[in-house]
Amino acid sequence: DGGITQSPKYLFRKEGQNVTLSCEQNLNHDAMYWYRQDPGQGLRLIYYSQIVNDFQKGDIAEGYSVSREKKESFPLTVTSAQKNPTAFYLCASTDYQGTNEKLFFGSGTQLSVL
Amino acid sequence: QKEVEQNSGPLSVPEGAIASLNCTYSDRGSQSFFWYRQYSGKSPELIMFIYSNGDKEDGRFTAQLNKASQYVSLLIRDSQPSDSATYLCAEEKTARQLTFGSGTQLTVLP
Numbered sequence: 001d002g003g004i005t006q007s008p009k010y011l012f013r014k015e016g017q018n019v020t021l022s023c024e025q026n027l028n029h030d031a032m033y034w035y036r037q038d039p040g041q042g043l044r045l046i047y048y049s050q051i052v053n054d055f056q057k058g059d060i061a062e063g064y065s066v067s068r069e070k071k072e073s074f075p076l077t078v079t080s081a082q083k084n085p086t087a088f089y090l091c092a093s094t095d096y097q098g099t100n101e102k103l104f105f106g107s108g109t110q111l112s113v114l
Numbered sequence: 115q116k117e118v119e120q121n122s123g124p125l126s127v128p129e130g131a132i133a134s135l136n137c138t139y140s141d142r143g144s145q146s147f148f149w150y151r152q153y154s155g156k157s158p159e160l161i162m163f164i165y166s167n168g169d170k171e172d173g174r175f176t177a178q179l180n181k182a183s184q185y186v187s188l189l190i191r192d193s194q195p196s197d198s199a200t201y202l203c204a205e206e207k208t209a210r211q212l213t214f215g216s217g218t219q220l221t222v223l224p
Contacts, residue, residue, distance in 0.1 A: 040122065042202055042214030043158070058211075091156055096139035103212070 006106035011086050012114050013078065015087060020053045021076045021109045023091035029104070032074040033092040036060060042092060049074055078111065086112050120203050120215035128223050133190040135176060135218050137203030140184070145187045149177060151181055151199045152217065162188065190195035194224040 004025045013019045023032065031050045035043040047059030049068040063082025068074055074093075078085045089108040119138050127133045136148070146165050150158035164177040164186065176189040176202045190197055200217040207213050 040216065042120075042204075042216045043120070043212075044214070048211065088155075100196065104158065105159075108157050110154075110155075 004091055004093055004106035006109050008109060009107070010039060011109055011111045013111060014114050016080045016108075017077075018077055018079050019085075019111070021078070021089055021091075021111070022110055023074045023076065023106060024072055025091075025093045025104070025106075026072060027093060028071070029093035029095050030071070031094045032068070032075075033094075033103075034058075034064070034066065034074070034076045035090045035092065037090060038089040046076065046089075116215070117125075117139070117207075117213050118202075118205055118215035120218050122216055123219040124218065125218055125222055126223055127193050129193060129195060130191050131222075133193045133197065133220055135188040135190075135201050135203075136185060137187065137215055138185045139205050141205065141207070142181075142184065144205040144207070147177070147179060148203065148204040148212065149175075149186075149204070150202040150214075151197075152202055153199045154177045172175070175200045176183055193220075195222045195224050198222050 002014050008021045012064050033048045034046040037043050041064045046064050047066045049055035053073050055066050065077045089109045092103050117140050121209050148163045149161045152158040162175055162177040165181045167181050170177045174191045178187045198221050200219045202217045203215040204212040
């Protein structure tokens, strides 16, 4: 079945540690996104990528980094510079037509700080 | 002012009633709007999208857009307990980028 796979489902970070969240899609989508969701809040855009080897900062990129070496993969690294990383992280993708009605979400990763 | 504002609720309605969820937006240039349903701990799923002024119906759901007043709403007819979730309103800022509201928590009471 086609879809977006995020892993791990739960992740714990120690002080000063970088952690990487995985996002893989087999939908052949060009555009991929990372969103952060805090309790009782909507989704905020961290980074997005419209094509391989290219990505753009979203509204809250500070303390995060991404790469897009393959079309299928868009990993997110939460660096030690992100002082409040506890949140629910969602990866999403859509096709080149840019139609948001075809935006697919992964199942999310809950990141907590130890 | 937030770009997309929603009443956080919680909104409670009895089973079988109509649930009305509202959203206002600040950018007059926004063209497209989306309603997502999100169960606790799960990812959002698209319920409806609307581009044109007026109503759009899909089963028990009706989206309404009023660009002059800058609001978009979602009506859920014959509400069921399974409709209990958080409903997120989103506007399309630019192609392929959405700005989300903070969501309205809906509870349908059996």
